[in-house]
Amino acid sequence: MMDTSLDPVRQFIRDTLAERGLNMSSVSKTLGKNHAYLHQFLDRGIPARLPELVREKLAEILEVPETQLKGDPGQISASNAAGSLRGPRGSVARSGMDKIPVHSTGRGTADGWLPWTGEIVDYVSRPPQLAGATQPYALYVVTDSMEPRYEIGDIVYVHPGKPITPGAFVLVQTKTEKEGDVPRVSIRRFLKRTANKLTFEQLSPPKQIDLKPTDIQVLHRIVGSAENGGS
16 A cells, blocks of 8 residues: 555545545545545555546636646655644735745744644745645744744745755644544654654754654645845
8 A cells, every 4th residue: 555644635625625525435426436436545655646537627626727736746745634734724925926924933843843823924926936836834943953944933935735855944833642632743854754754854953753643643845035034
């Protein structure tokens, strides 16, 4: 069985189903498939990719561009989980796609992890790096764990659908232990992936962090920043 936890297409579908208040069984039947079709695709990796006709029909049901449902199931990328990153559900660009939401987090811990509140505190102009992105967002930096790359007060721009490659800076969220717990997020540099772990780098103080793929809820790629909250 393939590992579906980091597949951006599958995570995007999960999020959009939750956002639209749709369940997998009813959508599967609307697609003309058996009730377990989407469950098999999303959680078991069967089929590896959606057939073109299914993809087109599902895009209509979800009211999203069909291109959002394409992708390489082996990529490490970053669509978010329901109720967690995108920013959170309902966080979308506004005013003709020219503005993106800026989120805040709770107070960080000494190890660089932050409680993800999902609160929108501002909207800023969409930068060129996010010109074609779906559901991009920004985040205020509130810890010094990635200095000198990102300093407290900076804004980082996040592209939820951009593939993540070694050396990329990312926003990583770990899975909660139980339902209702506040998710934790952190800005890190992605270094490498093996069969059993993903390795990230913290810059200040320097250290490496290993996480199991099953411990990671989502990864989102950071594509730029504005110094000290500038635009």
